Amino acid sequence: MTDDMKTLSREKFTFATDRDKRHDRPPETPPRGYFADAMYRFTRNKSSVVAAFIILILVLYALFVPLLFENAYTRSLTDTLTLSYAKLPPKARFPLPFLDGCSDKTVNASGYAALRAIAEETGVDPVVKVYTAGRQDASGGKKTVYYDLRVDNYKAMGMMLLTLTPAQYEALQAWQDETGIQAIYPAVKDAKQTDANIWYQADKKGAAKLDKEGNLVAAYKTAAEGDESYHSLRIPADDDPEHPLAYARVTGTSSARSYVVRVSKPAYFRYRYGFEPCFLFGTNDKGQDIFTRLAHGARFSFLLAIGISAINLLIGAVYGAIEGYYGGAVDLAMERVSDVLSGVPFMVVTTLFQLHLASRVGVVPALLFAFVLTGWIGMASTVRMQFYRFKGQEYVLAARTMGAGDSRIMFGHIFPNAIGTIITSCVLSIPGVIFSESSLTYLGIINLESSAMTSVGTMLAGGKAYLSTDPYIIFFPALFIALLEISFNLFGNGLRDAFNPSLRGTEE
Amino acid sequence: MLKYIAKRVALMLVVFLIIISMCFVLIKLLPNKPAEQFGKDKQLIEMRREALGYNKPLLTQYLIFLRRSLAGGDWGISESLYLGQDVWSKFMEKMPATVAVNAYTMLFSVPLGLLLGIYAALRKNHWQDHFISTAVVIFVSVPSYVYAFLVQYILCYRLRLFPFQVQSGTDFFSRQMFISMVPAILSLGFGTVAGLTRYTRAELTEVLTSDYLLLARAKGLTRAQTTVRHALRNAMVPIFPMILGEFVGIMSGSLIIEQIFGIPGVGQLYVASITAATPDYNFFMLLSAFYTLIGLLSGIIVDVSYGFIDPRIRIGSKK
Numbered sequence: 001m002t003d004d005m006k007t008l009s010r011e012k013f014t015f016a017t018d019r020d021k022r023h024d025r026p027p028e029t030p031p032r033g034y035f036a037d038a039m040y041r042f043t044r045n046k047s048s049v050v051a052a053f054i055i056l057i058l059v060l061y062a063l064f065v066p067l068l069f070e071n072a073y074t075r076s077l078t079d080t081l082t083l084s085y086a087k088l089p090p091k092a093r094f095p096l097p098f099l100d101g102c103s104d105k106t107v108n109a110s111g112y113a114a115l116r117a118i119a120e121e122t123g124v125d126p127v128v129k130v131y132t133a134g135r136q137d138a139s140g141g142k143k144t145v146y147y148d149l150r151v152d153n154y155k156a157m158g159m160m161l162l163t164l165t166p167a168q169y170e171a172l173q174a175w176q177d178e179t180g181i182q183a184i185y186p187a188v189k190d191a192k193q194t195d196a197n198i199w200y201q202a203d204k205k206g207a208a209k210l211d212k213e214g215n216l217v218a219a220y221k222t223a224a225e226g227d228e229s230y231h232s233l234r235i236p237a238d239d240d241p242e243h244p245l246a247y248a249r250v251t252g253t254s255s256a257r258s259y260v261v262r263v264s265k266p267a268y269f270r271y272r273y274g275f276e277p278c279f280l281f282g283t284n285d286k287g288q289d290i291f292t293r294l295a296h297g298a299r300f301s302f303l304l305a306i307g308i309s310a311i312n313l314l315i316g317a318v319y320g321a322i323e324g325y326y327g328g329a330v331d332l333a334m335e336r337v338s339d340v341l342s343g344v345p346f347m348v349v350t351t352l353f354q355l356h357l358a359s360r361v362g363v364v365p366a367l368l369f370a371f372v373l374t375g376w377i378g379m380a381s382t383v384r385m386q387f388y389r390f391k392g393q394e395y396v397l398a399a400r401t402m403g404a405g406d407s408r409i410m411f412g413h414i415f416p417n418a419i420g421t422i423i424t425s426c427v428l429s430i431p432g433v434i435f436s437e438s439s440l441t442y443l444g445i446i447n448l449e450s451s452a453m454t455s456v457g458t459m460l461a462g463g464k465a466y467l468s469t470d471p472y473i474i475f476f477p478a479l480f481i482a483l484l485e486i487s488f489n490l491f492g493n494g495l496r497d498a499f500n501p502s503l504r505g506t507e508e
Numbered sequence: 509m510l511k512y513i514a515k516r517v518a519l520m521l522v523v524f525l526i527i528i529s530m531c532f533v534l535i536k537l538l539p540n541k542p543a544e545q546f547g548k549d550k551q552l553i554e555m556r557r558e559a560l561g562y563n564k565p566l567l568t569q570y571l572i573f574l575r576r577s578l579a580g581g582d583w584g585i586s587e588s589l590y591l592g593q594d595v596w597s598k599f600m601e602k603m604p605a606t607v608a609v610n611a612y613t614m615l616f617s618v619p620l621g622l623l624l625g626i627y628a629a630l631r632k633n634h635w636q637d638h639f640i641s642t643a644v645v646i647f648v649s650v651p652s653y654v655y656a657f658l659v660q661y662i663l664c665y666r667l668r669l670f671p672f673q674v675q676s677g678t679d680f681f682s683r684q685m686f687i688s689m690v691p692a693i694l695s696l697g698f699g700t701v702a703g704l705t706r707y708t709r710a711e712l713t714e715v716l717t718s719d720y721l722l723l724a725r726a727k728g729l730t731r732a733q734t735t736v737r738h739a740l741r742n743a744m745v746p747i748f749p750m751i752l753g754e755f756v757g758i759m760s761g762s763l764i765i766e767q768i769f770g771i772p773g774v775g776q777l778y779v780a781s782i783t784a785a786t787p788d789y790n791f792f793m794l795l796s797a798f799y800t801l802i803g804l805l806s807g808i809i810v811d812v813s814y815g816f817i818d819p820r821i822r823i824g825s826k827k
Binding site: 344431 | 763767783
């Protein structure tokens with residue numbers, strides 16, 4: 001020991017207790033509440049988070065696509081012209097694989113000639129690629145020549161015959177002059193020809209008659225001077241001033257004349273709707289744009305599902321709370337009621353409601369009633385179980401001794417403790433509703449199809465007939481519903497685990 | 509046990525009777541389209557109404573219905589769908605197709621589901637388990653008609669392995685017929701297999717972590733022995749009733765799959781009877797009763813088989 005140490009003053013000493021490290025002090029980290037904890041554990045579950053994002057994307061799609069991507073074409077709900085643009089495959093505005101509007105086709109010689117004719121007349125070649133040309137196939141007795149091609153369906157639309165009023169005809173002409181895009185093509189000699197694409201000499205079956213070099217021979221009508229039955233229209237490409245081409249056949253009476261014209265479908269689309277035809281998800285058999293229509297269907301499905309689970313939650317919570325809280329004879333009597341209701345097959349309920357109510361209150365309310373009639377039973381039994389679990393606990397007894405009434409104990413004390421389970425079963429009931437709704441509309445038991453409204457099930461049913469020829473019509477609705485069901489189930493399972501406090505700490 | 513069963517059956521019959529009575533009243537209150545389908549002749553319509561028994565008081569009609577249809581098995585004749593034919597015999601005619609498709613589905617999906625579930629439970633937290641569990645989540649969630657479209661497009665159209673629709677005819681055991689039913693069986697099976705796999709895996713993992721299994725291993729039994737003799741037998745207690753319930757459910761079939769694959773079964777009959785311009789109420793009545801009964805029956809069978817398979821429940825009920 002040194003001298004220094006012996007002379008240390010008393011003040012320099014302190015007690016060696018570790019007062020600062022008391023272990024019974026409240027934790028310094030901020031406490032985490034029930035919902036914060038559930039949120040924390042939910043975010044640790046990767047698949048549920050991914051599912052939540054997918055749901056978010058689908059909801060945003062349903063919400064914003066009808067607002068932002070509607071255009072003159074999708075709004076023209078009762079336009080019969082849309083039939084001319086039916087069954088166009090998906091095409092994006094910028095080049096993307098699979099979404100290029102092309103499809104592989106096998107055509108015979110006259111089909112190939114028709115495609116060549118479109119290329120020659122409009123200057124836009126619909127054939128993107130020729131896989132095999134002139135494949136001979138002798139099956140079926142007769143020798144037939146086939147061509148395997150990749151065709152751009154947007155360019156292969158070709159021509160259609162339109163009957164226009166003089167005002168419409170002049171407006172279209174003015175548009176042509178202004179933009180320099182040719183929409184009206186010369187009339188053909190044979191006025192009875194129904195296929196607007198045939199501008200060349202052909203036999204009755206539509207097979208082209210070629211000249212010696214194998215070229216198509218034009219069969220355009222020329223307008224003779226003084227002939228009032230055809231209308232001529234000068235365009236720069238029309239270079240023979242002696243025999244001007246006739247562009248429109250004049251029909252109707254002298255007071256109400258109309259013009260039958262051959263117009264190019266893509267060009268007329270641009271004139272009519274203001275943009276080049278281009279559909280991200282393609283068009284269905286009626287020519288409706290699948291991209292916006294599916295969004296409308298999705299919006300309906302979401303609204304219906306959320307509305308139904310909200311109503312079921314309300315009824316089921318009150319019913320289950322009363323059952324579970326009072327128990328005994330009340331429970332027994334109320335259970336029998338839900339026994340009977342749950343015994344009725346859902347399909348039968350829907351059918352009965354549809355047959356009885358659809359004509360009176362409309363299809364959607366009738367469907368809503370059917371869903372609600374049996375839908376709340378599951379929620380009621382969940383709530384009932386939770387109430388049986390919690391009603392004997394000390395905090396309930398404490399609340400009662402302090403004078404809380406029945407309804408206060410039920411909804412102020414027990415219900416908040418059961419909220420996790422209730423939210424979970426609410427979320428898990430949504431995919432079930434959407435599935436039932438799509439099945440019912442698919443089967444045609446309920447009919448939600450109208451020009452302004454649709455549902456995913458209706459779109460599936462509409463696309464079923466074209467499964468082998470135009471699979472994209474059914475692909476996007478099916479993909480939508482598959483994604484929706486998977487992500488809702490994953491999301492619901494994640495919620496269930498997150499809201500279950502007994503699983504706390506097991507993940508780490 | 510017997511008393512329990514009797515009580516359950518009696519309760520079921522009461523529920524069934526209540527539901528059927530409600531259905532009867534609601535169907536009789538519907539606008540009588542079958543009587544009006546023959547034109548605007550008032551006299552003719554009145555005669556049809558009389559012949560169909562609509563002019564009697566509702567209570568009398570109900571008593572006739574109870575006596576003749578529920579007790580006597582005579583469900584009337586078809587009014588529009590198969591005009592003039594006996595509803596009951598037509599229904600029985602449609603039944604085999606539904607049962608055949610669903611029985612085949614169960615035959616392949618029950619063993620497959622059990623095997624996959626057992627395998628996943630034994631390989632818990634290995635990649636095999638993760639793979640199976642992920643696949644199960646996807647297959648359980650995706651609606652069966654989406655598989656139906658996929659199967660039809662890939663197997664029937666692209667690869668041309670199977671015909672698009674189920675063949676007509678009643679030779680359900682012939683090779684040709686079976687091949688034409690494969691797409692429908694597959695589409696129905698995916699969901700069943702996935703559901704059963706998930707259930708089996710959950711039950712078996714719970715049993716596999718229990719103490720008595722550890723004891724069995726400590727006594728010197730091999731892993732295979734403990735799994736088969738101890739774990740599996742206990743895990744089957746909740747699984748077996750579920751399978752049994754599904755077997756009862758095969759008679760009701762799947763409306764949407766029957767529609768897609770053109771199976772001439774009960775589901776198609778139901779859809780046809782109500783979506784027609786003139787709904788066929790006699791078919792509708794019979795099929796409503798049928799679906800209700802199947803639903804109630806499968807519930808009872810599940811509950812009762814619990815008692816048979818689990819001695820704890822059986823003994824408990826005697827007290």
